[in-house]
Structure formats: structure tokens, C-alpha cells
Amino acid sequence: MMGFDDHLNVSWWALRVGLGLGPIITGIDKYFNRLADWNMYLSPLAAKFLPVGATTFMHVVGVVEIIAGLIVLSRWTRIGSYVVMFWLLGIALNLVTTGMFYDLAMRDVEIAIGAFALTQLTAMREQQGTLKNNAKGMGGSQLAETR
Numbered sequence: 001m002m003g004f005d006d007h008l009n010v011s012w013w014a015l016r017v018g019l020g021l022g023p024i025i026t027g028i029d030k031y032f033n034r035l036a037d038w039n040m041y042l043s044p045l046a047a048k049f050l051p052v053g054a055t056t057f058m059h060v061v062g063v064v065e066i067i068a069g070l071i072v073l074s075r076w077t078r079i080g081s082y083v084v085m086f087w088l089l090g091i092a093l094n095l096v097t098t099g100m101f102y103d104l105a106m107r108d109v110e111i112a113i114g115a116f117a118l119t120q121l122t123a124m125r126e127q128q129g130t131l132k133n134n135a136k137g138m139g140g141s142q143l144a145e146t147r
Helices: 007-030 044-049 053-073 078-099 102-137 140-146
Strands: none
Touching: 007 053, 007 102, 044 078, 053 078, 053 140, 078 102
């Protein structure tokens, strides 16, 4: 079985940092609207069902995004990546129901695919770490038998 080599490790780090920092930055910006006027991306269909105003809702969205990014950057990368993936798919669905922003919806689906790739790389990386830890506890002849 091939190990988690340096190329995969670089890819894992790039996805982890990008998918961790991206939600944190956009989550914080939900309070400042420097990157975008986030309220304009809220679907009128979704807004009808909200018990709060669009700005308050976007502040809640910001908190969720910050937490999701922090989870990706923590030791629970795989769980955080799934959260980011499903969150982005929800955002894409919201954008499609606006009747515009299809380009942004497609971008979010593509980023969600990247988040899924991070879940898979993390699973492989965790598996390799477990194998290495188990190998440390075994003698050389026992390790050869398990391969």
C-alpha cells in the first residue's frame, strides 16, 4: 500500500489551510461587509421563512462559518471538512433559488468538492498515522508480516 507521500501532504495542507481560513474570513466579514454585501445573496424564498432579519441571519451564518473553519484547522479536520462541504452545498442551493448568481453557486459546488477531497485525504492521512503508530509498537519481523 502506498503511503501518504509528500505530494499528498502538500495538497492536504493547502486544502486544510484554504478551507479553514476561507470560512473564517468570510464569517468575520458577515459583520463588516467589506468583501461583499452579504444580504443580497440571501434568497427571497429563504428570507420569507426566517424568524429574524437578513442582517441578523447573516451574523448567525458568520458564526457558523467561523466555527466550521476553526474545526477544519483543528484536529477534527475531517468532520470540519464535511461541515464546510454541506454548508457550501446549502449556500449554492440558496444562490440558485435567488434566480441569479448561478456562477457563484457553481463556484461553491466546486469548493464543496475540494472540501470532500480534504475529507478523503484526511481519512487516508489518519489511517497512515494509525499504521505508523501500530508499527512503532511492533518488532521489525511483525511489521513485515502485516504488510
